[in-house]
Amino acid sequence: MNDEPVAVPAADHEAAEPGAVPRAPDARLASAKDPIALGLRRLWAGVEQETVPEDFFRILDDIDARATEADPAANRP
Amino acid sequence: MTAETLTPTTQRVRPAGQPDHEREMRRLLVEIIPSLRAFARGLCGNRDLADDLAQEALAKAWAARNSFQPGTNFRAWIFRILRNHFYTTAVVQKRFISLDPEVAERTLTSLPNQGGELMLEDLQRGLQTLAAEQREALLLMESGMQWNEIAEVTGVPLGTVKSRITRGRAALRRYMDGTPDDAAPAARPG
Numbered sequence: 001m002n003d004e005p006v007a008v009p010a011a012d013h014e015a016a017e018p019g020a021v022p023r024a025p026d027a028r029l030a031s032a033k034d035p036i037a038l039g040l041r042r043l044w045a046g047v048e049q050e051t052v053p054e055d056f057f058r059i060l061d062d063i064d065a066r067a068t069e070a071d072p073a074a075n076r077p
Numbered sequence: 078m079t080a081e082t083l084t085p086t087t088q089r090v091r092p093a094g095q096p097d098h099e100r101e102m103r104r105l106l107v108e109i110i111p112s113l114r115a116f117a118r119g120l121c122g123n124r125d126l127a128d129d130l131a132q133e134a135l136a137k138a139w140a141a142r143n144s145f146q147p148g149t150n151f152r153a154w155i156f157r158i159l160r161n162h163f164y165t166t167a168v169v170q171k172r173f174i175s176l177d178p179e180v181a182e183r184t185l186t187s188l189p190n191q192g193g194e195l196m197l198e199d200l201q202r203g204l205q206t207l208a209a210e211q212r213e214a215l216l217l218m219e220s221g222m223q224w225n226e227i228a229e230v231t232g233v234p235l236g237t238v239k240s241r242i243t244r245g246r247a248a249l250r251r252y253m254d255g256t257p258d259d260a261a262p263a264a265r266p267g
Contacts, residue, residue: 036249039200040119040219046197047115056110059132060103063139 102142105151106135112152112220113159119216120163122205130166134159152222153229160213160230167209203252211245218242 113134117127138145138155145154204212210231217227227238 034246036200036246036253037219039197040204040215043119043197043200043204044115044216044220047118048111050111050114052110052114053128055128055132056114056135057107059135060106060139063136 099142102145103139106138106142106155109152109155110135113155116156116159116216116220117163119204120160120209120213122201130159130163133166134162137162150226150229153226156217156230157232164209199253200249203249206252207245207248211241211248214238214241215245215249 110131113131114128117131117134118124121127121130134155138158141158145151204215207215210233213231214227217230218224222230224235224238227242228235231238233241
């Protein structure tokens with residue numbers, strides 16, 4: 001099986017990261033026209049646009065606080 | 078583009094041990110929370126369980142922050158942490174293969190889309206009928222990831238990624254057309 005990426009026209013990957021492996025033309029075309037692909041993107045974007053619960057922002061501080069309690073020497077100069 | 082430039086798919090942090098490393102890592106983690114939630118929601122199909130999963134993945138990533146290799150793909154790194162935790166927890170507790178209660182209720186009272194506009198609720202239900210490895214591949218692709226990034230997250234060859242996407246899309250289309258696939262959801266990719 002040929003797993004190598006297929007080159008795509010510049011317009012299809014103009015926003016891609018330099019050196020990134022582009023999607024094959026058939027996959028991009030299918031995604032662009034496929035209502036299922038569009039629906040999946042809407043599902044994903046809908047979650048991304050939700051307000052992030054405060055729990056997420058507190059969790060890093062909580063972890064750091066616990067780490068400091070467990071190893072007070074870690075914060076000494 | 079310099080090594081310090083941040084992009085959605087390839088984000089850099091300074092080497093571990095440098096003064097700004099933790100601050101940058103923290104910022105990257107905060108920035109990626111919405112995407113983590115989206116990936117978890119797609120995997121779990123349940124808002125509360127997905128947020129639990131995303132928070133657990135965030136905690137794991139923060140705890141393992143010094144193991145992240147600067148110059149590698151941050152997004153792929155943390156998505157891999159999340160999906161590995163998902164599968165580990167799903168196998169042990171079998172708690173993630175369930176629908177959101179509201180969605181489950183609608184599942185009992187409605188049929189898949191029958192020729193009308195594609196309903197996102199149907200799509201969410203359909204996703205949960207897919208084998209887990211197909212579901213995650215489809216989600217990652219429609220999140221904007223490239224094939225090689227999906228392969229990095231899931232730990233399988235490019236050809237396998239392509240196959241899973243093709244089969245997953247076909248199965249989802251059959252579901253949306255009202256001809257569900259026989260395959261049951263799988264907790265662990267084969």
